[in-house]
Amino acid sequence: MASKLVAPHGGKGLVCALLTGADRDAELKKAKGLKQVEISDRAKGDLIMMGIGGFSPLTGFMTKGDWKGVCENFAMTDGTFWPVPITLDVDKSEGINVGDEIALVKDGEIFATMQIEETFEMTADDKKWECEKVFMGEGEESVDGNFWKLAPEDHPGVIMVQAQKDMNIAGPVKVLSEGEYPAEYPGVYLTPAQTRSMFDERGWANVAALQLRNPMHRSHEFLAKIAVEVCDGVLIHSLIGNLKPGDIPAPVRVKAIDILIENYFVKENVINAGYPLDMRYAGPREGLLHATFRQNYGVNNMLIGRDHAGVGDFYGLFEAQDIFDRIPETGDDAKDLLCKPMKIDWTFYCTECDGMASLRTCPHDKESRVILSGTKLRKALSEGAEIVDHFGREEVLDHLKEYYAGLTEKVEVKMQGAASGDTM
Numbered sequence: 001m002a003s004k005l006v007a008p009h010g011g012k013g014l015v016c017a018l019l020t021g022a023d024r025d026a027e028l029k030k031a032k033g034l035k036q037v038e039i040s041d042r043a044k045g046d047l048i049m050m051g052i053g054g055f056s057p058l059t060g061f062m063t064k065g066d067w068k069g070v071c072e073n074f075a076m077t078d079g080t081f082w083p084v085p086i087t088l089d090v091d092k093s094e095g096i097n098v099g100d101e102i103a104l105v106k107d108g109e110i111f112a113t114m115q116i117e118e119t120f121e122m123t124a125d126d127k128k129w130e131c132e133k134v135f136m137g138e139g140e141e142s143v144d145g146n147f148w149k150l151a152p153e154d155h156p157g158v159i160m161v162q163a164q165k166d167m168n169i170a171g172p173v174k175v176l177s178e179g180e181y182p183a184e185y186p187g188v189y190l191t192p193a194q195t196r197s198m199f200d201e202r203g204w205a206n207v208a209a210l211q212l213r214n215p216m217h218r219s220h221e222f223l224a225k226i227a228v229e230v231c232d233g234v235l236i237h238s239l240i241g242n243l244k245p246g247d248i249p250a251p252v253r254v255k256a257i258d259i260l261i262e263n264y265f266v267k268e269n270v271i272n273a274g275y276p277l278d279m280r281y282a283g284p285r286e287g288l289l290h291a292t293f294r295q296n297y298g299v300n301n302m303l304i305g306r307d308h309a310g311v312g313d314f315y316g317l318f319e320a321q322d323i324f325d326r327i328p329e330t331g332d333d334a335k336d337l338l339c340k341p342m343k344i345d346w347t348f349y350c351t352e353c354d355g356m357a358s359l360r361t362c363p364h365d366k367e368s369r370v371i372l373s374g375t376k377l378r379k380a381l382s383e384g385a386e387i388v389d390h391f392g393r394e395e396v397l398d399h400l401k402e403y404y405a406g407l408t409e410k411v412e413v414k415m416q417g418a419a420s421g422d423t424m
């Protein structure tokens with residue numbers, strides 16, 4: 001039976017650069033004789049996504065034309081939508097030239113080979129321009145000239161781009177490893193082909209995804225359940241790549257989701273999985289990236305709540321929802337983003353409503369509302385403070401408390417306006 005799911009992004013099916021079996025062995029043997037170039041954690045995640053089709057239709061790292069088009073107009077040179085640059089930086093002094101073939105290495109493991117089709121310089125001005133296009137938002141830390149005052153020290157995405165080396169290299173890759181993910185997250189690390197076949201088996205056509213990088217609290221649970229009511233099912237999809245120091249490790253978060261599903265969901269309607277990327281901290285543009293690669297996983301509705309992928313106060317609370325209305329549409333399904341946002345207003349537990357509610361449904365005042373945020377939860381847990389009622393589910397909180405009790409070093413969690421609920 002034909003799949004009822006949304007087609008992968010880019011109109012070319014799942015584009016997977018991962019080699020397996022004898023092909024992989026032969027390529028790996030060849031790779032050992034090539035120039036070895038050390039890559040970042042971010043590039044490793046990008047490569048794995050290119051390997052498993054999560055970044056369809058990308059076949060490698062972006063050319064200057066694609067980089068520029070993506071920054072400026074959310075589109076590559078052929079007109080295909082893409083929200084954030086997927087580039088690979090190297091030192092000019094490495095002496096990499098067009099026509100070279102190189103091996104991309106992380107911590108001693110060869111992740112890919114790459115055919116160099118283009119090299120382009122990235123000056124300080126180029127990086128500054130990329131940061132302004134990709135990361136500058138409409139929150140209080142971005143406006144009134146605040147962006148360049150604060151971002152170089154406070155915005156992890158900007159810090160990452162500014163620390164990039166002075167040259168980008170572009171060209172197709174052959175991916176040789178999925179890293180630690182298959183072994184460390186069996187049953188949770190799923191490829192787009194795997195989630196699609198699970199959705200197909202369940203007969204799903206209309207699928208929503210919930211993006212997670214924090215433990216799931218009541219607000220996330222509410223968002224997922226709104227989606228369960230109106231879609232065939234929900235993919236609870238956690239970032240299992242790298243986070244900031246002080247964030248809760250992926251295995252702890254994944255287990256917390258399992259506990260929640262076990263106790264509070266109809267299991268047939270939800271799938272718990274993880275994806276191998278790092279955070280890019282691109283705020284609203286990251287929300288678009290979340291939708292883009294979810295389309296490849298077979299998802300056509302991306303849940304976007306309040307302050308989705310927020311970074312401090314650089315973005316307005318609903319900017320990640322609004323940006324979906326501003327991206328270009330060509331009318332060609334092969335080029336456009338087909339995974340649409342499912343926009344949900346600010347949600348919370350309200351003692352007057354006696355249940356979960358949102359600004360669209362609850363008429364009561366601030367005093368009646370228990371404002372939930374992952375940052376607030378992590379802060380309370382790390383300080384061993386009492387968690388207010390209705391913040392999370394007891395079974396989940398017990399699991400998280402156990403993790404924090406086992407920590408030898410105290411974690412300091414920085415609170416900012418959006419996370420503290422002060423801006424309500």
Ligand SMILES: [Zn+2]
Binds near residue numbers: 353354368
């Ligand atoms: Zn209420």
